[in-house]
Amino acid sequence: MKLVHISDTHIVPAPSQLYGLDPRANLSAAIADIHANHADADLCVFTGDLVHWGDAEAYDALADVLAELKLPYVLMIGNHDDRARFQARFPDAPRDADGFVQGTLKTPMGTLVFLDTHDGTTHAGLYCETRRAWLARTLEGIEGDILLFAHHPPFPVGIGAMDAIALQEPDAFADVIRPHAQRIRHIFFGHLHRPISGSWLGIPFSVLRSQNHQVAMELRPTGRDVIGAWEQPAYAVALVTPEAVVVHMCEYLLGAGRFSLNADEGLGRAYALQMAGPQVALAAG
Ligand SMILES: [Fe+2]
Known part of the structure; x- marks a missing residue:
């Protein structure tokens, strides 16, 4: 099974930009790249922060x-x-009996x-x-393996300003998860705008990364100030087999030249020169 994991699209209505970037154009580029390279994927999962300001216009732009x-x-x-605005615009999204955006x-x-x-x-x-009661009932009722998706991680990752806005009451959440930990094969999170695993x-x-702005790799204290970074956006591709869950990060905006590592170094340069632009020519010179 092939899953595409996308997160933190942070859409804003046109013609607005966000931190000097265009999240609509980036999502559109991600979708084009998925069609070009992963059209065989079974499902795409968007783990939250679909829009930046929660406005109805942004959900319209996202739908577009x-x-x-x-x-x-x-x-x-x-x-x-x-x-409420999300559910009004996307009535087919997962929804449990209590009205939360949850499902299986x-x-x-x-x-x-x-x-x-x-x-x-x-x-x-x-x-x-x-x-938590819904999740306890749900996990209890599932036979076999489980893959979990959530926006907020329930643990600190060392980036203080983001750890301050992690999932609250993590111990109560862990109590629901722990009895089923053996058969939860992987958890896919958003929120952190960085590639992190563990x-x-x-x-x-x-x-994984956001489709718009990233959070800097900054482990020193910054108070409440989240330090942003104009690093590349990426989506993830998860290959799930009975034996393994393998997660790849796909940076789709760079369009880097490709070459064969089977060729010797000189030939590799020749391929690169043939396929790419002046940045590779400089490296070869
Ligand atoms: Fe976000």
Whole structure:
């Protein structure tokens, strides 16, 4: 099974830009790259912060760009979203009996579980008692393997200003997860706007870049100031087999030249010169 993981699209209505970037153009470029290279993917999952200001116009703009996407997809929300406006614009999105943007999807590689960690009063995440009860019931009812998707990670990653807006009450959340940790094969998070991987409660996880602005790799204290960075956006491609979950990061804006590593170094240069522009010619000189 091939999954495309996209996060933090932060769409703003045209003609607005965000931090000097155009999130609509970037998402459109990501979709074109997915069509060109991963048209065989089974599903795209968007792990929240679909829009930046939570406004209805931005959800309209998101719908316009998503109309280009030919693959099936699931939309989730993050701290920058507005649940009511999102649900009004995307009534087919996952929705549990309590009105949260949550649901499950059975696949040949296990059940995908989509969580709603939106709070609405702060950029930190919230997974309240009602949602925890839904998740406990849901996990209990699933037979076999599970892949989890959530916007907010429930643990610190060392970037202080982002750790301050991680999931609140992480211990209560962990209590729901722990009994099922053995069969949760992977957790896909958003929120951090950086490629980060590791494990939590023994469960492997991955986080990926935003489609717009990135968070700088800054582990020194910065107070409440989140340091941004104009690094490349990326989506992730997860290859899921019974034996492994492999997650690739795909930086789609660079359009870097390609060459064969099977050729000797001189030939590699020749290929590169043939295929790419002056930046490779400089390296060869
Ligand atoms: Fe975000």
